Amino acid sequence: MLTYIDVADLCVGMYIQKLARSSEERAFWNESFLIQNEVVLDRVLASGAVGAWIDPSKGGAEPAPVPDEAVVQSGQDAPQSPCSSSRSCSEASGPRPRVAMSEELVQAVKLCARSKTAVMEMFGDLRMGRIVQLDRVTDMVGEISDSLLRHPDALLSLVRLKVADEYTYMHSVAVCGLMIGLARQLDLPPLLVQEAGLAGLLHDVGKMAIPTAILAKPLPLNDSEHTTMRTHPEAGARMLADSTHFTPRVLDVCLHHHEKVDGSGYPHKLCGTQISLFARMAAVCDVYDAVTSDRPYRDRWGPAESIRKMAGWAGHFDEKVLHAFVKCIGIYPVGALVRLQSNRLAVVMEQHAGCLLTPRVKVFYSVSSRTPLPPECIDLACGQDSIVNFESEKAWGFKNLEALWMGQGPGEASRFG
Template identity: 60%
Template sequence: MLKRIAVSELCLGMYIHEFCGSWMDHPFWKGNFLLKTERDLERIRESDVREVWIDAGKGLDVAPGQVSASVAEVSAEAEARLLAAESKTAPARVSLEEEIARAQKLCARSKAAIVEMFSDARMGQAVTLDHVADMVNEISDSVLRHPNAMISLARLKTSDEYTYMHSVAVCALMIALARQLGMSGEQVHEAGMAGLLHDIGKMAIPDVILNKPGKLTDNEFSTMRQHPEAGGRMLLESRQISALALDVCLHHHEKFDGTGYPHRLAGEQISLFARMGAVCDVYDAITSDRPYKKGWDPAESIRKMAEWKGHFDERVFQAFVKSVGIYPVGALVRLESGRLGVVMEQHERSLLTPRVKVFFSARSKVPITQEVVDLAKLVGRDKIVGRECAEDWGFKNIEALWSGLEARNGSYHS
């Protein structure tokens, strides 16, 4: 029998079935466990969680005579119906600056959860998906509040955390792309789940290959190419994943022209979700710093991907560009006025007129007063005339200009 009790009534020996509230409010990745240690009890009491569901059939019950009026009893079936019936209001749109602060915390929490889940997989344990659905919901809500904050922040991962944050980034990209394609709420959620789990098979790849700071040998690359099928086996063993998410895990490296792997599928043989996964996976991979190379500029990455004929489904790729922009957030661009700036936000109806924070004069080669300009309001007076490379100008940490986060290595200009 499940009972909802106050945290103050928890004691050692109780079996926690579920925490009430957001998965971000408590410090545990797994949602079902027997409360055995004082340390875990203390961590729960110090968290933002106020109530929990306990399973009296798997652990201690609340002592007779000590049950407070707030305790609720339900069967597992009744609880499931209750949770399913809860209505969820779509979050209101907020500014990039406001959502960056939330997304930063969400990135950190998501990374910790993915590290634990992937570590279990590496040790051969069955993949448990206790809070994956909650994580996807939180990321989806962030994308709804502001479509660029989570996606852009996740791109700033270091090479050391790439394997884990890549999964978070692809989850957010898949959610944004699914919405752009007009999918239902359930399909959007499935897309996010697929993105989060698409690379779990890399936990079967030796670290010496996964983190090699140089080009892989033919044998090493052959080993690396085994990760989709390894991931598929892991997800099948978990018995908790949908066929759609499993398909993305297996086939996100297939190419539309049939030259991909592991099964050399072509065209419509590749599911729509796997075609979406291919685009999102590649975009985040090439814009991220890796052990063996520095990430490309977002706008340059979009340009190069557009040139890879046969790699992607054109319709899916075009929808992807609409979701992130021709000039994605963080792209360094030159304006006709001679000013350089970083893209801050996309225009709802025009891919060519984003909001840009200008900070440097390309003509006089000196910094200028930082100012956010809305190119949609400057049509005929100023526009983007090209992409620029930060390294060519000696700029460092220009991500601080759009994210508001403190630069990691000083100012943006060397």
């Protein structure tokens, strides 16, 4: 029996019998095919189709990722999480009205500065052998969670702009926010959403056991240094195990966020569902923030380019978790450089909750004439134009595209104090 689903719910492994081009006319493309990989899926999502009839007998993929039964059960049994109950009640009360992106960016800059200071102090305490102050880190997770509820794009877009000397600290803040957003996309219970954020914030604490000369090296690491760096997951788990405040899930993320589903990761070469849901989530969030951040020895990739490349790394990530992550941040995340049907370039400014394919963009460049254009904001949901592909910032030689989507200049070396 054929089943009709929205295009946003398609995933790798589904067999499409017909694509629905228009929700009103139900005009169908008659070609049938299997979504073999993320590349095919991306083409379908960018095709303009609004839905599809799938044949479950030919493709067994589920429309949406299903959280691990044990994890969901533990959340529904509601043991006391290290995150405060007041935060959980706030989470459970349902979505709040979103504020304007520009308004939340102002608050997010301040939150990033506070979070950077708090993480620096926390990491400093760990270097000195002190215990993590639970209240402070849970309050930080709560603030980050609240920011994402007010506007899901502002903070996550802003933390990509960290500079080299603050990477270690702001990376933890970024992974915290990405874990919260992904956990919500997976419909995890509120307590587990907050716990996922806490796990993201603490996932790299083991780097405080790594010599500063390696951690801050402005060049690629040699083999010996790589071997030393790979000890940080076990070091982090030991640090947190000294405290009774953190759940096994948080410790597991510290220990296993570098595992890969094909068994080629470290430290234990786990594969598939041997890796916990939280660790599979952290693997995606950790890598995405790493590749979208500038490092001394390489330039960052654009957000959309990063998603495309990560989708092509067979055996690295859990495909269902990665698909949920794409739905969380968008096929064209804020800050992505895109080419429009009108042969103009634009930068993505804001997502539409209802459709991943029609974000708000700011047009600024003519491909035909190779000249800048007066910046113009366009809501692609209104049908004025459409995205035909993402583009590489590096290939075009553009710098500081954030000045466009933030509505201000590039600012100082660090935005976060």
